[in-house]
Amino acid sequence: xxxxxxxxxxxxxxxxxxxxxxxxxYEVQAFANRNAAYAALSSQxxxxxxxxxxxxxxxxxxFALCEDLLKCHPELSxxxxxxxxxxxxxxxxxxxxxxxxxxKPFSMPVMLAKIATHFKRLETKPAQTSDETLTAGPLIIRExxxxxxxxxxxxxxxxxxxxxxxxxxxxxxxxxxKEQLSGETRQVMVEANTINTHIKxxxxxxxxxxxxxxxxxxxxxxGYRWAL
Amino acid sequence: MGSLKLKTNLLGLLFLIIxxxxxxxxxxxxxxIVAGQSQAQIMMANALASLVSSRxxxxxxxxxxxxxxxxxxSNQPKKIDGTTDEWEQNLLFQSYxxxxxxxxxxxxxxxxxxxxxxxxxxxxxxxxxxQVLDDTLxxxxxxxxxxxxxxxxxxxxxxxxxxxxxxxxxxxQKGVMSAYLTDENWRHAVKGNSDAQIFAAITPAELGYSVxxxxxxxxxxxxxxxxxxxxxxDEPTRADRMIxxxxxxxxxxxxxxxxxRSTQLETLLSQVNQDYGRVWVLDKQGHxxxxxxxxxxxxxxxxxxxxxxxxxxxxxxxxxxxKVERTFKPxxxxxxxxxxxxxxxxxxxxxxxxxxxxxxxxxxxxxKEKVTNLMISLVVVAVCIYALLFLFSxxxxxxxxxxxxxxxxxxxxxxxxxxKALTTDKNKDELGELSRVTSxxxxxxYSYTSYLERMPRVLRHExxxxxxxxxxxxxxxxxxxxxxxDNKYLKSAHRGLNRLDExxxxxxxxxxxxxxxxxxxxxxxxxxxxxxxxxxxxxxNDKNVQLLLHTELDTCPFYGNDYRIEQMLDKLVDNAISxxxxxRTVVITLSKREELELVVTNEGPLLDEALGERIFDxxxxxxxxxxxxxxxxxxxxxxxxxxxxxxxxxxxxNRVDQLGVNVVIHLKI
Numbered sequence: 001x002x003x004x005x006x007x008x009x010x011x012x013x014x015x016x017x018x019x020x021x022x023x024x025x026y027e028v029q030a031f032a033n034r035n036a037a038y039a040a041l042s043s044q045x046x047x048x049x050x051x052x053x054x055x056x057x058x059x060x061x062x063f064a065l066c067e068d069l070l071k072c073h074p075e076l077s078x079x080x081x082x083x084x085x086x087x088x089x090x091x092x093x094x095x096x097x098x099x100x101x102x103x104k105p106f107s108m109p110v111m112l113a114k115i116a117t118h119f120k121r122l123e124t125k126p127a128q129t130s131d132e133t134l135t136a137g138p139l140i141i142r143e144x145x146x147x148x149x150x151x152x153x154x155x156x157x158x159x160x161x162x163x164x165x166x167x168x169x170x171x172x173x174x175x176x177x178k179e180q181l182s183g184e185t186r187q188v189m190v191e192a193n194t195i196n197t198h199i200k201x202x203x204x205x206x207x208x209x210x211x212x213x214x215x216x217x218x219x220x221x222x223g224y225r226w227a228l
Numbered sequence: 229m230g231s232l233k234l235k236t237n238l239l240g241l242l243f244l245i246i247x248x249x250x251x252x253x254x255x256x257x258x259x260x261i262v263a264g265q266s267q268a269q270i271m272m273a274n275a276l277a278s279l280v281s282s283r284x285x286x287x288x289x290x291x292x293x294x295x296x297x298x299x300x301x302s303n304q305p306k307k308i309d310g311t312t313d314e315w316e317q318n319l320l321f322q323s324y325x326x327x328x329x330x331x332x333x334x335x336x337x338x339x340x341x342x343x344x345x346x347x348x349x350x351x352x353x354x355x356x357x358x359q360v361l362d363d364t365l366x367x368x369x370x371x372x373x374x375x376x377x378x379x380x381x382x383x384x385x386x387x388x389x390x391x392x393x394x395x396x397x398x399x400x401q402k403g404v405m406s407a408y409l410t411d412e413n414w415r416h417a418v419k420g421n422s423d424a425q426i427f428a429a430i431t432p433a434e435l436g437y438s439v440x441x442x443x444x445x446x447x448x449x450x451x452x453x454x455x456x457x458x459x460x461x462d463e464p465t466r467a468d469r470m471i472x473x474x475x476x477x478x479x480x481x482x483x484x485x486x487x488x489r490s491t492q493l494e495t496l497l498s499q500v501n502q503d504y505g506r507v508w509v510l511d512k513q514g515h516x517x518x519x520x521x522x523x524x525x526x527x528x529x530x531x532x533x534x535x536x537x538x539x540x541x542x543x544x545x546x547x548x549x550x551k552v553e554r555t556f557k558p559x560x561x562x563x564x565x566x567x568x569x570x571x572x573x574x575x576x577x578x579x580x581x582x583x584x585x586x587x588x589x590x591x592x593x594x595x596k597e598k599v600t601n602l603m604i605s606l607v608v609v610a611v612c613i614y615a616l617l618f619l620f621s622x623x624x625x626x627x628x629x630x631x632x633x634x635x636x637x638x639x640x641x642x643x644x645x646x647x648k649a650l651t652t653d654k655n656k657d658e659l660g661e662l663s664r665v666t667s668x669x670x671x672x673x674y675s676y677t678s679y680l681e682r683m684p685r686v687l688r689h690e691x692x693x694x695x696x697x698x699x700x701x702x703x704x705x706x707x708x709x710x711x712x713x714d715n716k717y718l719k720s721a722h723r724g725l726n727r728l729d730e731x732x733x734x735x736x737x738x739x740x741x742x743x744x745x746x747x748x749x750x751x752x753x754x755x756x757x758x759x760x761x762x763x764x765x766x767x768x769n770d771k772n773v774q775l776l777l778h779t780e781l782d783t784c785p786f787y788g789n790d791y792r793i794e795q796m797l798d799k800l801v802d803n804a805i806s807x808x809x810x811x812r813t814v815v816i817t818l819s820k821r822e823e824l825e826l827v828v829t830n831e832g833p834l835l836d837e838a839l840g841e842r843i844f845d846x847x848x849x850x851x852x853x854x855x856x857x858x859x860x861x862x863x864x865x866x867x868x869x870x871x872x873x874x875x876x877x878x879x880x881x882n883r884v885d886q887l888g889v890n891v892v893i894h895l896k897i
Contacts, residue, residue, distance in 0.1 A: 010693055016700035023707060083692060105696035105729070108703040175765075196791040200749065220758050220794050221765030 003027035004115065005046035007037045007065060008081070009056045017050070020108055021115070034061040038068055045073035048118055050111075053082040077118055081106065136169045137228045139215075153209040161202050164195070168216065168226040177223040199224055232628070236621030243610040243617075250606050254599045258592060265591045266552040266565055269584050273569035274550055276500060277582045280493060280509055280518075281571050297322065297454065297474060297484050302348035306355050310402075310431030310440045315357060319346050322474075330457060330471040339363055339435065341460040341470045347486070349445065354454075354486065356441040362460050365437050368398045375408050375417050376459065377466045381439055382414060382473070383407075383426070384483055385447060385454040392483070397428045397441065405430050405439065453483035493518035505564075505586025509571070512580055514542055538583060541568035545581035548572075563588045627653055631663050638670055641872070644681075644742075645674045684739040688732050695732070698725055738862045745873040748789045755784040755793070755824070759816060762797055773805060774813035781820055786895070788874050796870040797828075799863040800891050804830035807889065824895040831888040835880055843880055844868040871895070 004026050008014035014030050021028045029046065031037035033056045041049070049069065055061030066078050080101040100118075102111055134141040140149040143166055148155040157165065164181055178195045199216060206213040217225045306314040321344040326336050333340075341362055348355040358381065368378040381397040394414060399405040406422035428441040448454065457473030474484045497507050497520035509518040537555045544551045545568035553566045564587045571580040589596075631653060638647040649671045653663035702721060705712060712718050756779065763775045786793075797816075804814040808830040817827040835843070844864045864880075871878040876895040883890055 010697070012697040013693065013700060016697065016704050019704050020700070020707065083689070104692050105699050108700050200791075218761075218790060219765055220762035220790070221797075222769065 002047045003029055004048045004050060005037065005041055006030040007032075007034070007049070007051040007055065007062065009033060009052060009054075016108075017111070020112060024112065024116075026115070032056065034058055034065045037065055041069055042072060045069065045076055047077070047122065048115065049076060049078045050115070051078065051080060053080055077122070079111075079114060079118070081111075134166060134169060136226070139169065141166055141169065150206055150209055150213070155205050155209065157202070157205060161198055161205070164198050165202055168224060171226060173225060173227055175219045175222050175225045179223075181223060195223075233621050233625040236617060236624070240614040240617035240621075243613050246610050247603055247606045250599070250603045254596075254603070257595070257599075261592060261595055262554070262565070262588060265586070266554075266567070269565060269567040269586065270550050270552055270569065273567045273582045273584050276497070276507060276509075276584075277569045277571040279496070279500065280582070281573055281579065297345065297347055297456075297486050299347040299349040299354060299486055302350050302355065305350055305353070306348070306440070306442070308427050308429045308440050308442050310429040310438050312357065312438075315346065315348070319357070321346050321359070324458075324472050324474060328472045328474065330473045331469070333470055336470075341458065341472055343458045343472060345456065345474070352445055354443040354445055354448075356439075356443065356456065358439045358441075358456070358458065359433075360436045360439065360458050362436040362458075364462065365432050366461055366463065366466065368400045370400065372466075374415060375410065376414055376461075378461055379437075380459050381405075381428070381441070382457045382459060382471075383441075383443070383454065384457075386449045386451055386483060387447060388449045390449060393447070395423065395426060397426070397439065399430050402430055402432050402437075404428070448486065452486045454486045455483040494520050505584055505590055508583040508585075510542060510581045510583060512546075512578065514581075517580065537566055538585075541566050541583055542581050544568055545570045545583070546578060548578060557587070565591065624659070627655070627659055631659070631666075634663075635666065635670075645670065645677045648674050681739060684735040688736045691728075691732050695725065695728060734862050738865060741866060741869050745792070745869060748792060748873065750787055750789055752785060752787050753790045755786040755818065756781055757783075758790055758793060759797075759818060762794060763816065766801065772812055773801075775801065776813065776815045777818070778815060779818040781818060784818065784820065784824065786824070786897075788895075792870045792873065796867045799867040800828040803863045803867075804828055804832075804889075804891070807832035820897070822897075824897055826893040826895065828891040828893075829883065829888060833889075834882045834886065835889050837882070844878070867891075 004021060006014055006017055006021075006028060008017065008030070009032050011032070014032070018028050018030050029040065031040065037051075049066065051062040051065060053060065053062035055065070058064070062080055062082070066080075069076055070078075078100070081104055082101060083103050100114060102114065132143065134143070138151040141147070141162070143162060148157055148162065148165065167181060168176060181195050181198075199218075203213065203216055206215070215226055215228050217227050219225050300320055304314060312319060323342070323344050325338055325342040329336065339361055341360070343358050343360040345359075346357040348357075362379060366379045368375065368380075372378070375396045375398050378398055383395040383397065385393055387393050392412075394410050394412065395407045396410050396414060396417075397405045397407050405428040407426035407428060408417035408422050409419055410417055425444050425447070426441065428439060431438045431440075455473060455475040457471050457475075460470045462468055475482065493509060497509065497518055507520050508516055511517050537553060541551065541553060548570045550569040551567070553568075554563055555566055556562075557564050564585055567582075567584040567586075569582045570578050571582060573579045630651070634647075634650040638645055638650055640646050647670070650663060650667040652667045653660040698721075702718065702725070706718065759777050759779070763777045766773060766775050801814055801816075805812055808814070813831065815827075815829045817825075817829070819825045844867075868878050871893055874895055876893055878891065878893045881890045881892060882888075
């Protein structure tokens with residue numbers, strides 16, 4: 001049975017999300033804490049788990065639940081609702097294709113769109129991740145595998161860095177504003193410096209393998225541009 | 229700076245006044261001591277005068293007008309060998325020359341015959357030392373029986389019966405001489421043998437000879453009268469003779485008085501006089517009858533009435549008055565006190581004088597020593613106290629300095645606390661207590677400040693959930709009630725919510741700025757490219773903004789964080805635009821001298837100068853309420869933070885033409 005599991009300790013937020021999803025015809029099960037969720041979901045995994053990270057006083061409750069469930073259901077997709085984006089970014093041990101996050105306060109349309117995308121992907125390529133490869137000169141990106149090669153050398157990027165890089169490369173030299181790029185951090189309100197930091201880190205990682213790297217240009221007053 | 233240390237040191241210097249005061253006291257007390265000593269000396273002189281007044285020595289006056297032979301007391305017997313060995317202290321010569329010739333001669337030079345006489349006495353003997361100048365020394369010839377047919381010495385004295393006795397000292401060769409008792413013509417020896425009691429020796433010298441004689445004192449009578457004469461004979465006749473004597477020819481019966489010191493008197497004087505310098509007992513004629521004590525620590529001059537001051541003192545005593553005179557002794561470089569007092573016999577007749585001379589050096593020596601010791605102790609104590617004060621003040625100042633440092637270091641330029649507590653002073657005194665109390669206050673302040681600093685983030689975290697609830701509720705409301713989608717209240721609720729979102733974000737941004745700036749990485753970039761790109765893109769994005777860049781520079785290498793500089797421009801340009809709502813023109817000027825000067829200028833209302841630096845504080849805004857945009861007053865705050873992170877300065881000034889405001893930024897190249 002295909003259903004979405006919502007784990008959120010705040011009743012209002014939980015109900016608002018549940019209502020919105022139910023209205024769109026999704027089957028939804030909602031839980032207020034980790035134990036209740038695990039008890040119900042370990043035997044009957046959902047198609048998609050949407051979870052808060054801090055759960056009723058458990059600081060890493062969402063992470064723990066996700067980890068436990070992935071052990072017995074590796075195919076599980078997870079979306080975290082949190083402002084702890086950096087930490088989610090660092091959870092690289094998990095299968096990246098299956099992990100996503102939305103920082104609070106998120107916009108409901110974005111969340112619903114994201115959920116819809118997940119379901120669509122599950123339907124079109126069941127149990128199969130995309131092997132789509134993006135190339136630009138000496139750069140090869142396999143987003144689904146979180147794999148980036150520059151001049152045939154592997155770069156280890158975080159989820160957000162990978163998304164920003166993909167977005168820049170896909171723009172084919174057009175300038176992307178910080179606002180446009182901030183979508184890739186999944187945050188609704190992004191402090192502009194967050195993008196800047198990600199760009200800095202990206203450049204640094206490129207320069208570790210190629211000191212001459214200068215393909216990510218700063219366009220002061222707007223944003224950034226990929227230019228080979 | 230360091231004035232506390234200076235003050236303590238200056239105060240410490242006051243301790244050096246103590247030895248100065250000591251010195252002043254010494255100078256003043258010196259006068260006092262000398263005056264006191266003068267009185268004491270007069271009393272001493274009078275006491276000594278009455279003590280010696282009954283002594284025989286002064287009463288047995290010689291009436292002779294002849295120059296006496298002065299015998300100096302000697303503390304050691306002398307070996308009779310014709311040399312001056314053992315005579316050092318007693319070689320006070322009296323000279324006898326032409327005027328003492330007993331028989332006239334045609335032609336006289338001192339080389340023909342003259343002699344010098346030194347006399348010394350011990351308790352039993354009188355020692356005589358004669359230095360005779362004689363061109364030829366004629367010894368006694370064994371062929372002559374007469375004892376006077378050769379160069380010889382005659383001794384004449386009065387014995388106890390008052391009879392005159394005559395001895396001739398003669399010798400066959402150098403060495404021991406024989407003393408023969410002779411008749412009154414000095415021609416023949418009365419006895420065949422020489423007198424062994426009188427012992428003499430002769431030593432030839434280059435221009436004559438020397439004779440040393442030991443004469444028993446008990447031969448002399450009460451009047452102690454004795455005369456000496458030297459007889460020179462010459463070859464071939466040995467008959468012509470030249471005689472020089474201690475008495476003049478005119479009074480052959482009157483012999484010279486031997487002036488003997490009274491050892492008893494001197495013993496008495498030295499017993500009484502321990503500390504009063506040199507004491508002389510003089511008889512009526514001014515002859516020294518006894519002396520004792522020391523004038524100077526390093527020896528005493530012999531007494532002589534030739535010394536004008538002593539003569540004066542003696543004469544004054546002989547008028548019957550006691551007197552003290554302070555005189556300078558050039559030879560010794562010091563002053564001395566000379567006291568004189570008359571000696572009177574029981575009938576009140578003047579029979580002599582007492583003279584006491586004492587060098588001030590001696591009077592003051594003991595006091596001087598004491599004062600010197602005191603002064604040395606005072607100086608040592610003063611220096612020690614000063615050194616202690618110096619160390620103490622240094623320690624105090626360094627402790628205050630350390631306290632000041634730890635206090636200044638605990639607060640940054642913006643008045644934020646950096647440290648949880650101060651490095652406290654472990655000492656248990658007031659300063660240590662102050663440091664601990666202050667540290668405690670800092671600790672409390674720190675926890676309060678960190679609470680305040682955490683506030684925005686806690687607030688953001690806490691606000692996010694209710695904001696999210698409102699967002700999702702409004703979303704659901706719109707979805708479930710499509711008729712409300714154009715509801716103006718719902719729209720205003722959305723607008724309010726968005727402003728709340730931005731506000732929360734601004735709070736967080738401002739509060740976490742320091743932390744974020746500290747982590748920022750700096751690199752070299754071209755400021756001109758940045759400014760050009762920035763102006764171009766800003767204009768492209770917002771057609772309403774007129775952004776002009778004025779600079780004469782083509783490139784401007786700069787070390788900093790490009791993103792932060794861009795953010796600063798954002799804030800300043802936003803701020804400038806909001807103040808020039810009419811023409812929305814902002815001019816950016818970059819010039820380079822010793823520093824980079826970046827000016828962002830706009831036309832619009834002037835700055836309230838009373839605000840001063842506070843204009844940069846968060847939440848301070850000087851705009852009126854006409855603007856509908858969101859203004860939390862964090863823009864300038866962020867801009868200043870960024871400028872400060874780049875070690876620059878930012879100021880806000882009204883334009884000289886009073887048409888608007890300049891934001892002036894100075895950055896190091």
